[in-house]
Amino acid sequence: MSVPLVPPEVVDRIRAMSERQLSAEEFEAYLEGTRSADERRDMQEQIAWFLRRYPDPVDRLRWARKTYEAWMKTAPPGSR
Helix, strand or coil: CCCCCCCHHHHHHHHHHHHCCCCHHHHHHHHHHHCCHHHHHHHHHHHHHHHHHCCCHHHHHHHHHHHHHHHHHHCCHHHC
16 A cells, blocks of 8 residues: 655645744744643643753753654655
8 A cells, every 4th residue: 555645846835834943932923823721731840850951051962852753753755
């Protein structure tokens, strides 16, 4: 069974949207408009846990690189 390829223009559009830089105001508006109070609390708890687990910025960067590397091993070839 073959998996249909995503057209390159769709990949380009998704990449452009995902790499778009939001202003602080846009980001705050997004968070306020798309998250319930419970979701915001859960997100804040997860962020607090992550910062406790990885208190040093170097540890956070190491985690991000390790996670990205693992993801790239499973990502479809056209998404790299």
